[in-house]
Amino acid sequence: MTEYAQVRALIAVRLSDMTDVTTSPLRQRDAGEGQAARIGARIVGYATDLDVSATKTTPFERPELGEWLRRPDEYDVIIWWRLDRAVRSLADMEDLARWAKEHRKRIIFAEGAGGTLDLDMSSALGVSDIIVRLLAWAAQMEAQAISERVSGARATLRAQGRWPGGIPPYGYTPVPRDGAPGLTLVPDPAAVAVLEQLMVDIVDGAQPHTLAMELNAAGVPTPRDHDDVRRGKAPRGRTWVGTTVKSVATSPTLLGYHVHQGKPVRDGKGRPVLAGPPIVDRERYEQVRAAVEELAAPERRERKDTNALLLGVAHCATCDGRMYRYSANSGRTVVYGCRAHARGRTCDAKASMRADWLEEWTVAQFLDVLGSLPVTRVVRHPGYDPGPELMEVMGELRAHMGERARFKSTTGRQMWQETADALEARAAELEATPPAEAREEIIRTGKTYGQLWDSADTAGRRRLLIDAGARVAVSPSKGRGGRVTRLDESRVSFDVGSHADPAREALESVVREENE
Known part of the structure; x- marks a missing residue:
């Protein structure tokens, strides 16, 4: 019986700054071990280089990895967490690829925008082909990194009550903050007038699709066209539809909330962060939402085409x-x-x-x-019921509780606990708020x-x-038959x-x- 040698894996770990939680050595090791298990490899060692910059050192100059690269016969595959843990320049990438090709090594990058990248240097691919693949993959990674940085920056601005940019919620327009950097939102009089009339009509029983037709007939710009005009661009002539009417009339942004991915952004105490002054109070907001739900009930639907x-x-x-x-x-x-x-x-x-x-x-x-x-x-008038926001907070808290296992570091768990404490504090505040009777x-x-x-x-x-x-x-x-005349x-x-x-x-x- 022929025996096949088990693949031997070297896991490479690099960290420029020991305080960087997002790229912690433990996270990199876990990713490498997961890939080793995926390919059925036996781990023969770890090349761990901490406080080592990839822009200042090549892979061959790093204390531990350099030693392993000089002993290529001891392993078959090198596994990095991500490409930037291995190299940060095209020249270093090309040198590493040539070395791997010469020694017929397999290189794996566990994570990236395109998923896992597994390069078998013993294949017929030339170094130039490998570099092209690496460049394409690296471009995806950079795009993802930029997206993550932008998302992080926008999240920071939202938490500070500053408008992060983009299309503002309908009913608001961005303006410079008084005596502070950045933008904030203020009510847009033209859009607010449209919203107020929509809310009156919805409470009176008008169907959203009927209101959409009326807005189109009156030439009222849609939210996107309204924003195009604000920015000095020509509107594209988009049309209102019923779902848009419902969306703008029941959006939490009407309460002045910063909203991200459909949920209010909350501060350290669990309270919704305000992006600008509220357009409606909570009582009116709940009244409109209740009216929309009532209109959506099958027994309340009314045909307009008959x-x-x-x-x-x-x-x-x-x-x-x-x-x-x-x-x-x-x-x-x-x-x-x-x-x-x-x-x-x-x-x-x-x-x-x-x-x-x-x-x-x-x-x-x-x-x-x-x-x-x-x-x-x-x-x-449904009055004020803290129940809806309490349900929102509890839903966020429940989802947050499920994320606890993801945090391995002390810093990560501390950040997780701060968010949990804020949500629980807000839940307690809402539970202590008496509801106002409906009338x-x-x-x-x-x-x-x-x-x-x-x-x-x-x-x-x-x-x-x-x-x-x-x-x-x-x-x-x-x-019993016969002609009926009246x-x-x-x-x-x-x-x-x-x-x-x-x-x-x-x-x-x-x-x-x-x-x-």
């Missing part, structure tokens, strides 16, 4: 399902009918009725009951239902019916929510006073 006046109003009395407007009798008649089967449900006795009859009767009932009454809108405010529009009905289109009238709580139940036909009122019933009648209330007040 002429069905009674969609969401007319229901089958048998199964309580919605009735839909469609053509029957080969298109000769338009009816409202129960479509339970189309929605995966069953109905033992489906109801249907001519659309014009049912609509005319419903409108007459609605205007008779409510036509002269004033229209009021109920604005719901409802009734606002009079100054118009009656009849006046609004006369000026509204089909969609607006349908909205009036639904908001007023109008509901029509239609029973199945009792007839609506059978015994098959329909109309109901509407309770509404205040000022005249009646005044009369009742007078009666009460006289009886006292």
Whole structure:
């Protein structure tokens, strides 16, 4: 039986500054040992050069690595954590590649932007080909390093409450800080006006995609186009969509928070770092968020592309399902009918009725009951509930707890503990904050239902019916055939929510006073 010698691995470790936690010797050794295990190699030694600069020494001049390179017969592969642990210049890279080619060694760099780089110098590749591969890989590493440095710098600026640059959140514009370097954010009056109107409309029940169409029709620039104009660039004519409306109207940036990757940036005490003055208070913010969630509920979705006046109003009395407007009798008649089967449900006795009859009767009932009454809108104030932010903090704390095992050094664990302490302190502060009770405010529009009905289109009238709580139940036909020439009122019933009648209330007040 032929026996194959196990691959022998040398792990090379280099550190320029002993205080650099991010490239600690332990981290480099762990990466090297992991690669040795991956290729099934036996570790024969460690070349550990600490406080040694790669820009001032070549691999051959380093105390420990230089000694190992002069004894090439003792190992088959050299493993570095990353390319910059081995070389920092093209000349040193070329010399190392020529040496490895001459001695038929395998070189592995465990980590980099392109993943692990495994170079087998015993292959037919020429030194020039190897250098090209190394250069390409090194370029990826440098790009990643630049990205990491930029991300780190931006994170530092965010933690200081300074704007790190880029496209500002909609509603804000960057300006120089007073008496301090860098930029900060202040409300942008034009964008704030758009946001305030969007929030009013959303709370009033308007659908985000409808608001997007209105913004497009009015020529309001999208957030990206708005920023292009701010920077003196020509806008590209982007269009608003419903998701953009929801995003800008419910973004935590409206509270003045610095937000990174969807989460508020927090200071050393766990409090959100402010990027600028809040555009809305927490109460209004939660009110808008609640309205968006309510609009997204399936039972609240309203079609805008239909002429069905009674969609969401007319229901089958048998199964309580919605009735839909469609053509029957080969298109000769338009009816409202129960479509339970189309929605995966069953109905033992489906109801249907001519659309014009049912609509005319419903409108007459609605205007008779409510036509002269004033229209009021109920604005719901959810109050202040520390719960949402507490949930955010607890989610961040839970995720942070899962990261503890990654930190091996004392410095790293200290940094981890500082963040954990800050999040826990903020959680305790929120837990001790009493919530403010939710309340409802009734606002009079100054118009009656009849006046609004006369000026509204089909969609607006349908909205009036639904908001007023109008509901029509239609029973199945009792007839035995034959031609039906008018609506059978015994098959329909109309109901509407309770509404205040000022005249009646005044009369009742007078009666009460006289009886006292």
